[in-house]
Each structure stands twice: as structure tokens, then as C-alpha cells.
Amino acid sequence: MIVNELGRFVAETGYEDIPARVVDLAKTRILDLLAAAMGGFRLGLYRPLLECLDGKGEATVWGEGVKLPVRDAALINSFMAHSTYLEDGSRYIGGHPSSTVIPAVLALGEMRKSTGKEVIRSVIIGYDIVLRLGRAIYPSTTVRGFQTTAVLGAAGSATASSILLGFDATTAKNALAIACNLGVGLKEALKTPNSQPLQVGRSAEGGILAAYFAQKGVSGYDAIIENGFLKAFGDQPNDGRILSGLGREFLIEETYVKVHGGCRGNHAPIDVILSLVKKEKILPADIKEIRIKIDSVTMVAEIHSPMNGEQGQFSIPFAVAVALFEGNASPFQYTDEKVNDPRIRSMMSRILVAVDTSLDKDYPEKRGARGEVILTDGRRFASSIDNAFGEPEQPFSAQDIQNKFIALADDVLGKQGSLEVCNLVGVLDDLKDVGLLVAKTCRVREK
Numbered sequence: 001m002i003v004n005e006l007g008r009f010v011a012e013t014g015y016e017d018i019p020a021r022v023v024d025l026a027k028t029r030i031l032d033l034l035a036a037a038m039g040g041f042r043l044g045l046y047r048p049l050l051e052c053l054d055g056k057g058e059a060t061v062w063g064e065g066v067k068l069p070v071r072d073a074a075l076i077n078s079f080m081a082h083s084t085y086l087e088d089g090s091r092y093i094g095g096h097p098s099s100t101v102i103p104a105v106l107a108l109g110e111m112r113k114s115t116g117k118e119v120i121r122s123v124i125i126g127y128d129i130v131l132r133l134g135r136a137i138y139p140s141t142t143v144r145g146f147q148t149t150a151v152l153g154a155a156g157s158a159t160a161s162s163i164l165l166g167f168d169a170t171t172a173k174n175a176l177a178i179a180c181n182l183g184v185g186l187k188e189a190l191k192t193p194n195s196q197p198l199q200v201g202r203s204a205e206g207g208i209l210a211a212y213f214a215q216k217g218v219s220g221y222d223a224i225i226e227n228g229f230l231k232a233f234g235d236q237p238n239d240g241r242i243l244s245g246l247g248r249e250f251l252i253e254e255t256y257v258k259v260h261g262g263c264r265g266n267h268a269p270i271d272v273i274l275s276l277v278k279k280e281k282i283l284p285a286d287i288k289e290i291r292i293k294i295d296s297v298t299m300v301a302e303i304h305s306p307m308n309g310e311q312g313q314f315s316i317p318f319a320v321a322v323a324l325f326e327g328n329a330s331p332f333q334y335t336d337e338k339v340n341d342p343r344i345r346s347m348m349s350r351i352l353v354a355v356d357t358s359l360d361k362d363y364p365e366k367r368g369a370r371g372e373v374i375l376t377d378g379r380r381f382a383s384s385i386d387n388a389f390g391e392p393e394q395p396f397s398a399q400d401i402q403n404k405f406i407a408l409a410d411d412v413l414g415k416q417g418s419l420e421v422c423n424l425v426g427v428l429d430d431l432k433d434v435g436l437l438v439a440k441t442c443r444v445r446e447k
Contacts, residue, residue, distance in 0.1 A: 001222040002242055003180075006129060007173025009246050010159050015121045022250045023429060026124050028401045029088055031425045032257055033098040034441065035405035036087040037062050038412050039261075039331050040080035041443070045194050049201075050076055059107035063412055065442035070107045071205045074157070077103040078204035082149070082197040084331045085262055085313055086408075088255045091364045091391065093134025093152065094142050094297070097255065100153030100204040101126035105160045108208060109434040114164050116431035124252055126160030129176065131251035133225070135241040137234030139297045139364065142187060144235070150185025150199040151233055157207020158214075165211055175211040177220020180229045182206035190263070190301060193310040257390040257401060260323070261331035262313035265298035267388035268369035269316045269353075270323050276373050276383050277324065284324050284347060286375050292316060293356035293370040295363045304353060309335040321347035414444040 015023075040046060041063035050061065059073030060066070062080060067073070081087055082099040089096040101123055109119050130152045141148055158179035162172040183206060185199030214220065221228070230237035260267050269292045276282070294302075294316070306312040312319070312334045321344045323329040338344060356370060372382040390396050396404075402422050409418040417440060424437045431437065 002225040002239065003173050003177045003220070003222060004169075005243055005246065006132075006159075006176055008169040010125055010129070010162055010172040010176070011167060011169040013121075013125060013247060015117045017247070018121065018124055018250065022124060022252060023120055024398070025252055026120050027425050027428050028257075028398050029098055029127075029252065029255065030102055030119075030123060030428070031405050031422065032088050032401050033081055033102040034062070034421065034425075035401070035408045036084045037077060037081040037441075038405070038409040039084040039086055040082070041412055042408070043083055043331065045083040045197070046076055046080040049079055049198065058111040060110060060438050060441065062438075062441040063443050070111050071208050073107040074104045074208055075201040075205040077107065079197040079201035082200045083193065085193070086258050086331055088257050089264055090131055090134070090251075090255050091264070091367045091387070092254060093131060093138045093148050094364070095130075095134060095138075095148035095152060096200075097127045097130040097152075097156055097252075099149055099200050100207065101130065101156040101160050103201075104157035104204045104208050105164065106434065106438055108161055108164050110438045112164055113433045113435060116428035116434055118164060119434045120429060122160040122163040124250055125163060126156040127252040127255070128250055129159040130156035131254065132242045132246070133229070136230060136237045136239050140235035140237075141233045142297060142300060144233075145187050146233060147185035147187045147189065147199065150203050151183045153200055153203030154179040154183035154206040154210060157204045158210040159207070161208050161211035162214070165215060167211070167214070171214050173222075174218065174220045175214035177222070177224045178213055178218070179207050179210035180220070180224045182210055187300065190314055191303065191311060193313055254392055256388070256392065257396045257404075259390060259396065259400075259404065260319070260329040261334055262319050262329060263301050264388065265294065265301055265367075266314075266316050266319040266329070267390075268367060268385050269294065269371060270319055270329055271389050272369050272371040272383055272385045273320050273373065274323055275385070276371060276381050280373075280381050282373060282375065282381070284343075286377070287324075287347070287350060287373060288376045289374040290320065290351045291372040291374070292320070292351065292353045293359065294353065295359040295367065296355045296357065297360070297363055298367065299353075299355050302353060305348075306339055309337075309339050312339045316353045317348040317351040318344065320351055412443045413440070417444055
């Protein structure tokens with residue numbers, strides 16, 4: 001059974017089995033997720049949820065500095081990071097492994113005083129389980145209305161927790177099998193981004209709970225993946241993708257990093273239009289119309305006429321328009337004020353988004369966009385892009401990711417604090433206690 005093979009992989013793959021390049025990549029993904037969380041702290045959407053949680057604990061709420069029980073800390077930190085939609089992801093699953101895996105790892109790791117190497121190993125293998133299960137059910141799971149990040153997240157969280165808890169193959173299998181019942185979320189919830197991250201946070205928390213439950217000797221069903229999970233979440237699921245290359249290929253290498261805020265589906269359109277505008281030196285006032293073509297899966301999340309900043313995160317016309325006027329589409333551009341800005345609304349009315357079914361043929365190997373800019377003087381400029389910037393084919397460097405973190409974290413941690421986090425992540429494999437890193441994620445308070 002698949003879950004038994006995965007349990008053995010989880011328990012038997014040691015740090016020394018992981019290539020150095022994958023270790024280095026994992027460190028950038030941890031820093032990138034913390035960058036998203038610092039942005040989420042500044043947005044503040046997590047605060048009503050924090051008010052619903054109480055109790056003293058051993059795990060830090062990032063930014064806030066307060067401590068909660070491990071599961072609650074994973075829940076709130078996951079919510080905080082995912083609320084920006086700025087974390088890494090994979091076009092092969094349409095979701096974000098980091099949002100559930102890393103908050104669970106850092107919460108449990110802080111409590112257990114785990115070493116940096118244990119943290120890195122758990123992150124890499126947690127990603128692997130998310131990505132392998134996701135490849136088997138995507139994109140049909142999204143078309144059916146589910147959000148893959150939430151559906152897959154509990155499995156990744158449980159896997160990573162199993163490593164930190166030192167499980168053998170059987171116990172790791174049981175944790176994963178139990179977790180397959182605990183992850184669920186609906187794509188439609190993305191239209192209310194002030195509450196949607198809860199389903200992702202619950203998956204992060206649920207994975208830890210599944211691991212704790214398995215630690216008590218409780219078993220999970222051996223055929224849960226074949227007879228339950230795949231049937232529930234996929235149309236004609238491809239279970240061969242789950243075990244292919246297991247232990248030889250670490251799928252964290254297929255993940256992308258974002259530089260723009262909002263839904264990943266916005267990013268190829270932003271990149272193709274901004275590249276055209278820069279190349280041809282086009283001013284917004286000279287634009288008569290913009291035509292953008294995307295694949296049908298990306299269109300599922302599209303909100304063409306957003307009513308507020310939260311909905312703007314899923315609007316290609318808004319994302320492109322605000323990038324044209326402001327020079328970027330960072331998470332802090334997705335505000336009610338910007339959505340209602342007359343200049344941006346006027347530009348949005350000139351942006352047409354449509355499905356080009358020919359782009360479906362190569363999806364998700366390619367998740368690109370075609371763009372055409374028509375000027376008031378009649379000239380036309382067109383281009384296309386196979387994938388948004390930040391994908392493995394056009395990766396951002398470790399320095400780019402550090403710059404992203406500093407830009408988002410400076411207002412929370414201060415310049416010195418931001419650099420200290422970057423430095424600690426850089427030497428994470430040498431840390432004897434990951435709590436040293438987590439302690440640095442607390443905001444600088446005025447004296």
C-alpha cells in the first residue's frame with residue numbers, strides 16, 4: 001500500500017541522504033515563508049483568530065512574541081503566512097507546501113529544541129509528501145472546487161511532525177494515514193481572504209494532531225490513499241506519480257517563489273505585460289486596451305471586477321493595473337483604496353482576460369500567459385511567457401529571497417533583527433536549537 005511505502009520513506013531517509021543543493025534550497029524556502037509571515041503580521045488579518053486562542057504554551061506566535069500550545073501556534077502562524085498569498089508553491093499541485101509544513105515544523109521544533117538539521121530534514125520530506133500526493137490529484141481537485149493547499153497540508157504537517165518526533169516507519173505511516181482524513185478546504189473560500197487562511201491553518205494544526213494521535217499507538221487505514229484520498233479528491237487520479245523517484249528526487253526543487261502578491265495565476269499576466277511595457281517604453285496614458293489570454297484552470301479563481309482589496313488578490317485586471325501605476329504588485333497594493341482608485345479602475349476597464357484553450361495543453365508543465373498591448377495611436381505589441389518569474393526554470397537567487405524578507409520584515413523586526421534572521425537561516429544546519437531562530441521572529445517594540 002502507498003501509505004506504507006511513504007511511511008518507510010519518512011522514517012528511513014536521513015539528513016545525510018539529502019543532496020547539499022536541496023538542503024540549501026530548503027533554507028531559502030524557510031526564509032521565504034517567514035517573509036510571507038512578516039507581511040501577514042503587517043496585514044493583521046490573523047488578529048481576530050488570535051483572540052479566539054488562549055492558553056500558555058511552548059511555541060511562539062511570530063511577530064507577536066506570545067507563546068501558545070504547539071498546535072495553536074502552528075495554526076495561527078500558518079494563517080498569518082498564508083494570508084498574504086506570497087508564500088512559495090508548485091504549479092504541479094496548484095498549492096503551497098510551505099504554508100502548512102513550515103509553521104508545524106517551527107512550532108514543534110521550538111518546543112522540542114530540535115536541531116537545525118532535524119528541521120531541514122523534516123521540511124524537505126514534508127514538502128515531498130505534499131507534492132507527491134498533489135501531483136496525483138491536480139488539477140481535477142481544483143476544478144471540483146477544493147483548495148489543494150488545505151487538502152494536502154495535513155499530510156505534509158503530519159509527515160514533518162513524525163520526523164521531529166522520531167517515529168519509526170509504522171508510526172509514521174499511521175500519522176500520515178490519519179492525517180489524510182484531516183485536510184480539506186474549498187476554492188470558493190478564496191473570495192473571502194480574511195477567513196480563508198483558516199482552512200490552511202487547520203491543516204497545519206491537524207497534521208500535528210495526527211502525529212500525536214499516532215504516537216499513542218493509534219493506527220490509520222493502510223489503503224486510505226488508494227481507496228479514500230485519491231477517490232475523494234481526484235478525477236482519474238494518477239497514483240503512479242506518488243512513488244515515482246521516491247528517495248531519489250526531492251520535489252521541493254520544483255517549487256517556485258513569488259515576488260508579486262495575490263494569486264499565482266496573476267503573476268504570468270503581470271510579468272508578460274510589465275516586460276512589454278518596459279521594453280517598448282509604454283506609459284499607462286498611452287494604453288487603449290490590454291488583452292490577456294490564460295489557461296482554463298487559472299480562470300477558475302479569477303475575479304474580474306473585485307469589490308475590495310481582498311478580492312483584488314484574485315483579479316488579473318487589478319493586479320496588472322496596479323503594477324502599471326505603482327511599479328509593483330506587492331501584498332500592500334491589494335487594498336480597498338487601490339481597488340477604488342479612479343486611475344486603476346479606468347485601466348481595469350481596458351483589460352480583457354479570456355481563456356485560450358491551447359494553453360491548457362501543456363498545463364501544468366507550463367502555466368504562462370499571452371499578452372497584447374494596444375496603444376491609442378494604433379500600434380500593437382504582443383508577447384507571451386511560458387511561466388511566471390520565480391519558477392525553477394527562471395529561479396530567484398538566495399539573495400533575491402533575502403531581499404524579499406528584508407523588505408517585508410524591516411518594519412516588524414528592524415533592520416538589525418531582519419539581518420539576524422537571514423543569518424540564522426543561512427547557518428540553520430549548524431544550529432543546535434531552532435528556538436534560537438524562532439526567538440528572532442518577534443517584533444521590535446518601542447521603549
